[in-house]
Structures are given as C-alpha cells and as structure tokens.
Amino acid sequence: MVIDFSMLGVIKEQPTLVLCNADGKALQTLGYAFNLKADICYNEASTITFDIPAYVDGKATPHYDDIVGMRIIDMSGWGRFILMNPSANNNGVTEIKSCKAYSLEYELTYKKVFFEESTYNRWDPFAPDNTVLGIIM
Numbered sequence: 706m707v708i709d710f711s712m713l714g715v716i717k718e719q720p721t722l723v724l725c726n727a728d729g730k731a732l733q734t735l736g737y738a739f740n741l742k743a744d745i746c747y748n749e750a751s752t753i754t755f756d757i758p759a760y761v762d763g764k765a766t767p768h769y770d771d772i773v774g775m776r777i778i779d780m781s782g783w784g785r786f787i788l789m790n791p792s793a794n795n796n797g798v799t800e801i802k803s804c805k806a807y808s809l810e811y812e813l814t815y816k817k818v819f820f821e822e823s824t825y826n827r828w829d830p831f832a833p834d835n836t837v838l839g840i841i842m
Contacts, residue, residue, distance in 0.1 A: 722738050737758055759793075
C-alpha cells in the first residue's frame with residue numbers, strides 16, 4: 706500500500722518527521738519536508754520517501770547537513786525509519802535532498818550470526834550463553 710500524504714483526503718496534514726541520532730535522541734523536526742510518500746507493508750520492511758530543500762526563503766534549513774545515512778526518521782504515529790544515503794540534487798538555483806528510509810526491521814539485514822559445527826539448545830535459562838538465542842542476543 707503506497708500512501709501519498711499530499712493526495713490523501715482523510716489526513717489533512719502530513720505526519721511530523723523528526724530527525725534522530727542512531728541512539729534515538731531527537732535532533733530536529735523536519736518541517737520543510739515535502740513529497741512525503743509511504744509504502745507501508747505489514748509483513749516486510751516499509752519505506753518512506755521525501756524531499757527537503759537546503760534553503761527556504763533565503764535561510765538555511767536547520768540540520769540540513771545532518772540528514773545523512775543511518776540516521777533515524779521518526780514519523781509520528783507511523784513508526785521509525787532508517788535513512789539510507791540521501792542524494793542531493795542541485796540545479797544551480799536550488800538544492801534538494803531526496804531521501805529514502807526503511808522501517809527499523811531493515812536493520813536486521815546487516816546482522817550475521819555464525820555457529821561452529823555443533824549441537825545447540827534453543828534456550829536454557831540457567832546457561833543462556835551457549836544456546837541459539839543466547840548467541841543471537
């Protein structure tokens with residue numbers, strides 16, 4: 706399901722986007738973001754896309770340079786997303802960053818767990834270190 710917040714008649718205004726560090730600490734509300742679109746999937750990673758200008762009314766957009774990959778975008782009421790390497794488009798007059806972010810479960814695609822050849826218990830609350838769940842945790 707792709708949601709275009711500018712065309713949707715049910716929601717009068719687009720959700721608030723908050724730029725956060727990887728630890729979840731909020732940096733800045735991205736109030737100048739536009740063209741927000743969301744592809745909400747309930748059984749796999751969801752995505753959002755949006756654009757943000759470098760300058761608005763001759764003033765620099767706050768924290769524009771902090772909008773980089775692996776930061777968290779908190780879309781109020783919808784979820785948290787990992788920002789993936791925004792691209793800056795400069796046509797000589799305006800500079801706009803095009804951003805794409807994946808829902809937080811996308812972060813699990815970077816994790817790898819290696820097991821030595823052996824037999825493992827799935828879980829043992831008294832000795833969790835040498836179990837499958839203990840190694841993953």
